[in-house]
Amino acid sequence: MNYNHCFDELHEECGVLGIYGVRDASRQAFLALQALQHRGQQACGIAVYGHDGAIRIHKGEGLVKDVFSETALVGLPGDILIGHVRYPTTEVGGMENIQPFRMSCRAGCFALAHNGNIVNADSIKGRLETLGHLFHSTSDSELFAHLIGEQKTGDWITRIMAAANQLDGAFSTVLLADGVLYACRDKYGFRPLSIGRLGSGYVVASETCALDALKAEFLRDVEPGELICIGPDGLKSFCHSQCPGRRMCSMEYIYFARPDSIIEGCGVHIFRKRTGKLLYEEHPVPADIVISVPESSMSAAIGYAEAARLPLEMGLLKNMYVARTFIQPAQSMRDIGVKMKLSPVRSIVKGKRIAVIDDSIVRGTTSRQIVKMLRDAGATEVHMLIASPKYAWPCFYGIDTGTKEQLIGSDHSEEEICRYIGADSLHYLSEQALFKASGRSGLCTACFSGNYPTDLYNGA
Numbered sequence: 001m002n003y004n005h006c007f008d009e010l011h012e013e014c015g016v017l018g019i020y021g022v023r024d025a026s027r028q029a030f031l032a033l034q035a036l037q038h039r040g041q042q043a044c045g046i047a048v049y050g051h052d053g054a055i056r057i058h059k060g061e062g063l064v065k066d067v068f069s070e071t072a073l074v075g076l077p078g079d080i081l082i083g084h085v086r087y088p089t090t091e092v093g094g095m096e097n098i099q100p101f102r103m104s105c106r107a108g109c110f111a112l113a114h115n116g117n118i119v120n121a122d123s124i125k126g127r128l129e130t131l132g133h134l135f136h137s138t139s140d141s142e143l144f145a146h147l148i149g150e151q152k153t154g155d156w157i158t159r160i161m162a163a164a165n166q167l168d169g170a171f172s173t174v175l176l177a178d179g180v181l182y183a184c185r186d187k188y189g190f191r192p193l194s195i196g197r198l199g200s201g202y203v204v205a206s207e208t209c210a211l212d213a214l215k216a217e218f219l220r221d222v223e224p225g226e227l228i229c230i231g232p233d234g235l236k237s238f239c240h241s242q243c244p245g246r247r248m249c250s251m252e253y254i255y256f257a258r259p260d261s262i263i264e265g266c267g268v269h270i271f272r273k274r275t276g277k278l279l280y281e282e283h284p285v286p287a288d289i290v291i292s293v294p295e296s297s298m299s300a301a302i303g304y305a306e307a308a309r310l311p312l313e314m315g316l317l318k319n320m321y322v323a324r325t326f327i328q329p330a331q332s333m334r335d336i337g338v339k340m341k342l343s344p345v346r347s348i349v350k351g352k353r354i355a356v357i358d359d360s361i362v363r364g365t366t367s368r369q370i371v372k373m374l375r376d377a378g379a380t381e382v383h384m385l386i387a388s389p390k391y392a393w394p395c396f397y398g399i400d401t402g403t404k405e406q407l408i409g410s411d412h413s414e415e416e417i418c419r420y421i422g423a424d425s426l427h428y429l430s431e432q433a434l435f436k437a438s439g440r441s442g443l444c445t446a447c448f449s450g451n452y453p454t455d456l457y458n459g460a
Helices: 025-035 070-074 121-130 140-150 156-164 208-213 250-256 268-282 298-308 331-341 365-376 414-421 431-438
Strands: 014-020 043-049 055-061 080-086 101-105 108-115 172-177 180-185 194-198 201-205 217-221 226-231 234-239 289-292 316-318 342-344 353-358 381-386 425-428
Touching: 014 025, 014 108, 014 172, 014 180, 014 226, 025 043, 025 070, 025 080, 025 201, 025 208, 043 108, 055 108, 080 108, 080 172, 080 180, 101 140, 108 140, 121 140, 140 156, 140 172, 156 172, 156 180, 156 226, 180 201, 194 208, 201 208, 201 226, 208 217, 250 268, 250 431, 268 298, 268 431, 289 298, 298 353, 316 365, 331 342, 331 365, 342 365, 353 365, 365 381, 365 414, 414 425
Parallel strands: 289 353, 353 381, 381 425
Antiparallel strands: 014 080, 014 201, 043 055, 043 080, 101 108, 108 172, 172 180, 180 226, 194 201, 194 217, 226 234, 316 342
16 A cells, blocks of 8 residues: 555545435435545445446546436436545545446346455456456455455355455445345444434435435444345345454544444444543543544543533634645645644633643644644644554554654654654653543454554555
8 A cells, every 4th residue: 555645634534325225325325425525535336236236436526426427316317326435545536446336246246345354365366467367456346346346156145255254354345236235344343333213215325424414214333244134135144254343433523434323232422422531531631621633522521521620612714615624745745734634713712721632643743733733823832632542553443544653753852752743742642541431342453552463464
């Protein structure tokens, strides 16, 4: 994977959607994909199984509202589809990498989209290329499709299960073939995937907020290592891989998922609020007010303020017209990006000791700029409190981070980071508190601990 670009935020790779047996499915997908827009703003697409048996695709670069016009939706008739929103984990873009992909094999035509990152992708791709396979994109999704097509015999269930068994890493995948919707999740359960009921049909989505957008009834999560098949006979379940234990990505709870989503039985807002309360129990600081870094740390800030019995104020204002991501090659441009996106509320912060709650520190650039802005606005003290452990290790399961050397937490102590960002104090939530907030032990915390659940192939 290519990590040459500069960043100071974490970015999730994608969001997936599947709809079966729902009238005007493309219009429903438009709403659901907008609910998943936070998972990817670079590109999006929909593949519909038409009444004539053909799979039609419409996709493009940009936001859902810009890619799908009324004309585009009218041109996608059918009640079965899959959809996708994309944020690339590399600098590689282009139409060839926008999902869903439409492919053909001995069994027929199918469409596929996925969320996550396959850690043994290079070795599998090398083997397939030796056999004469040609790849059109750089996406792991195409690799999955080639493995499905590689099977010489078997129905779609057999082919998908055989392909999934060869993959190691993170994938929540939706597939459309012969009027049947398939969805599967890797054996570790790194990425979320939920099933809902909408009338007599079904919806599968990366997060429950997409089900809520359609007023679909949540049924359950797709289990780690499970393949579900939704067709004329209803919903059927198969186990494609033995589950070694749940390893849901902790950053889904901390940062990526929408606060109104529920992931494996745990409400995201509730989780974040608990981390804030636990953060106060571990690190009470002398402060007059509590503020959050908009917007993912708001829930944790609420929890911290309640536990500290301090007022929660809007000390930083986010410009809603600036995109969530601001990736620029030069340090000066990154600094301008922070100032464009965030502004201190001088009347609130002047003369105050401030407890600033954020979800993570990646490179430290944004935190440094925030501290400086607050001091320039008259804050007398700035205490930085992070509602997660120190981020020190790169992720290989679908989060866009740099190499270990590009993460400030990898080779700097809390004291050194505190001096760099210019804060009066810096405190992180402990890993024990993170597990306590979730009420579970099965989380992937590799980005904090360096303990990866899988092998890292080819020195990934």
